[in-house]
Amino acid sequence: MRKTAAEVIVDILIKHNIDTVFGYPGAASTPLHQALSKSNIRHILPRSEQSGAHEATGYSSVEGGVGVCIATSGPGATNLLTGIANAYMDSIPLVAITGQVTSDQIGRDVFQEVDMFGTTAPYCKHSYLVKDAAQIPRIFHEAFYIAATGRPGPVVVDIPMDLQLQEIDVPELEKVDIRGYKPTVKGHEMQIKRAVSELQRAQRPVFLAGHGIILSDSIEEFRKIVELTNVPVVSTLLGLGVLPTEHPLNFGMIGSHGMAQSNFALQKADLIFIVGARVSDRAVPAPMALQDKRIVHVDVDPAEIGKIVSTNTPIVGDIKDVLTQMLALVEQDDPYTDWVAEISAHKKPIRVPQTNGTICAKNALHLLSGMVEENAIVTTEVGQNQIWTARNWNFKDQTKFITSGGFGTMGYGLPAAVGAKLAAPDRQVIAVEGDGSFQMSMGELATIAAHELDIKIILLCNNELGMVNEYQRVRDYNNYAVHLAGNPDFSVLASAYGIEAAVVSDYADLEKAYETMLAWDGPYLLQINIDAQEDTL
């Protein structure tokens, strides 16, 4: 049987269990959109391709599979770039499909032509420019395989529009076999034994938990190991959620915006056991300081091991496999009472008591985290709002945290919430927004309205680009170079989309405002007015 390549692509998406795609059409992607419209795949129209890519990754983060976004050639394709780079930095599986000008026109600077292959090469896991329609089935199977396996990441497939329309044979689903791509999944037994004995020998061990634990769906295994070994845990920004905030062994986020006690733990540890974290500059601003410690580093990507700090015991493998093997080896250990007490002694109060008449964002977020459902999904933007949430949100057992870590992408949180809500319609979704970031993606209010997505938008309104202002304040510039002038009336804006909204400026009214918001059936924007001088930490 023969079908058009576009129809075959849709069949392959279905075979890979893709039920939702985020696409913005144009001439060069029309054949694919046409074929999609005849399938059961849900097609979501973001209000810009960038938001579409973010939505696809938000969807993936909750659903666990590969996110799919689609754009047309030229400006549609380049609008995806920030989303692709963001997915690359945070290792989120994504297949980005772009239309390309017809194959006989490539290279002539025709209307809406851009070299998508060349443009994305540095920040995607792999990419294809389709030159022969018959290769499309193989390419798509490979694309999904590469995006999802090993260290996940974005794969770009650029398809000239004439090839989308070509009729091709519908092949059998073959097993993907790429000779240059054989990710190591199984952790080396001897190395794992070594790592366990490192743990047993250490006096002041600490687990550094990263995104890899979440990406590999190993939270449960990790928690069991923590319970057995009694080793204190610190985490990266994207590792938040691996342990509930109030777990006695969880000392919170490390890094320049981290907690005093977690950074202390990292400094004073004799063994740092890194699981699925890449020791980024934000998490470990001074990696040289770790060089005198024993380091165990578990990661599925061998290139991350030894990239920043040299390692005594490297373990390459899927974290789920490595932790499962470890679980068979570790025994119930005594608590590190003194060490834990020493770390705890470095805790500092992170919120000041709230006075009425104003609202302190830290208190506001902490309060809300106690009112939402146990398994709520929280997204943030970038800026103070992100760090306030990371530090002050009380993560429960099943809280899901979605934020742009490695790329620090403003405009990520709202689309990510859209993706998350579409993936989990039964879970509460809270989008914590800065007023600057919100305006980068606020076109998504239309997507929210169109699909009646019950997302609660917490708009922290300081009428400034808060974190940048703070940066200038602490660096003694004595001058704010840029102001966020011209903010709209956000609740009027929300109402224009038919979205319920309210404004609150006094902490005394906040709990009530939250109750109303959470009880509301449908999307809701709550603008919380805060002081532009509030510090991040």
Added chain:
Amino acid sequence: MKHILSVLVENHAGVLLRIVGLFSRRGFNIHSLAVGVTDDPGVSRVTIVVTGDEATIEQVVKQLNKLIDVIKVKELNKNTCVRRELTLLKIRCNSKNRSEIIQIVNIFRANIIDVSPETLTIELTGTEDKIDAFLGMLEPFGIVEVVRGGMLSLERGHLGIKNQ
């Protein structure tokens, strides 16, 4: 320190872009690079001479291995491999100094591959040192143009990239 990396890659469009892009993006230094197809038409072999310390080379190797189109990477040990570079150069000459140049060409076992009344075009194969020395000898006569190829290298005897 110079290191020689031999890299087997898929022989298709875009592979070189990824390799070169990787080096520029991560600030690795390419000293020379040579590419050509192997006995298997689906596979090309890239020989890259990289400068950097051990830790940098380890990262280069790991990052190259991450590229899906890279099939195999091997660092070649200078003591157990043969190395060759090809250089073509055009040199100014006249009837007075032509025989002197030919003597130098003979000493270095180079070949003259084109002659004109004012120039000689010479081909020389050898290690980098030999080529440098040769160019040094000919410089005083007036070099018109030089083109140097990247280094090629194979391991000796039973050693090889396929049976690593």
